[in-house]
Amino acid sequence: MIDFHTHILPEMDDGASSVEEAVDMINELQSQGVSTIVSTSHYYMQDESVDSFVKRRGIAYNKLVTYANQNNIKLPNIILGAEVLFSPILCDIDCKPLCIGNTPYILLEMPYTKFSSSHFKALENFLNVSGLQCILAHVERYYHFNDDKAVEKLVSHDVLCQINAGSVIDKKLRKKTLKLIKNDCAHILGSDTHNMSSRKPNISDAMKILDKKKLGTELMCNAAELLNL
Template sequence: MESIIRVMRKNKLGIYDFHCHVLPGMDDGCRSVEESIQVMEESLKQGVCAIMATPHYYPRETVESFIIRRKAAYDRLSEKLNENKIRVPMLNLGAEVAWHNGLIYEERLEELCFGKSDYMLLEMPFTKWSSSVLSDVRKLLNMRNIRVIIAHFERYLKIQDKKMIESLLDMDVMIQMNGEYILGFWTQRKAAKMLRNGVVQLLGSDAHNMVQRLPNLGEACRKMSQMGLGDVLMDIQETSVEIFQESIYGSGD
């Protein structure tokens, strides 16, 4: 990954984006290398120092096929960046893995984790969760030894029963919140409450392109500071540094 990793800030506690559809042509995110670069440059302007590329993984393809496509997209982007010496945040590879029946038995599932780490971004179903869904999360944790990060947790709150939400939070999972929830006029108070209560450990822009679902994590972090959540942001940034470093270098065990 070193060919594309460009550390643009000496401040190790910069903004880390753990949910971004920045790889070209992988999913409903950026369609071209040029669009990917626009997203990365805008992220840099907002103070983002590192991005985890998390294209959607769905069961319609094998993990092997997905990894081949992801590497090809990464290589196209890397070539353009290096050729033109474009300043961008650090970049590493992961996936937004959609829960589905049989997920826990997928071969090479660990290769969908963030880089060399065992952290995986999991998108939960947007239907009522059953006990089997939560059972699968437990099996990912205990049987596959994957450290699960729940993607855009706030999106499930209106859909799921309170008991299901509580059961999920009782597990050893991490929670990722989107910048949009922090910035939303109708949602920022709810976001602030969750952040103050320590529910959220990681942030993401969930950026797709420069037309819809734009990069916004720098704005979200500034909003957190304005809301008196500077200490919370610092804790999140420290956790982010540890996870991103592990994604590059491994756990060291």
């Protein structure tokens, strides 16, 4: 399995708070059957340059690898990326270093607000100017701030959409989340795990539900294809 959305790097963001917790999260994901983890630490352009983020990310990754080597821990395939908070001025900076591995795909977190036409225009502008392929993070979350029509309009753009495992597991959110997948409006699955307490890795519980509905394999195949695995 592939987990496409995680915060496993130690001390990078509000995810793993130490290298020990990072290893616990990785071990848990591996025990759930995950062999490739996409690491998507938060990137906020108002706080930091892309260069600084990439440097910090490299340091956090090296710390993890060094700790794993020293303790005879076999790490899975880890692909570095970012979860980039969208801004209308994101197109002013070079976002290529924030893409997932060496793909042209960037994971965008849309603002948690009611969408207006200016949001859609800004997204269209980013798609045109950046030349990158966008994946919208946890697309089901935008229902909390928008009606069905606005979310439909968002996903009708030339983008791929990721859903969180938790939204498949949560009985209140499941129906809407499954509908997104069935309607080809959600393509990729991620745990969005942040820690080993309140936001633990939960990909296998979601996959059990998705497999019963014959939806799991397609999500995993989409991720594999996108990552050239």
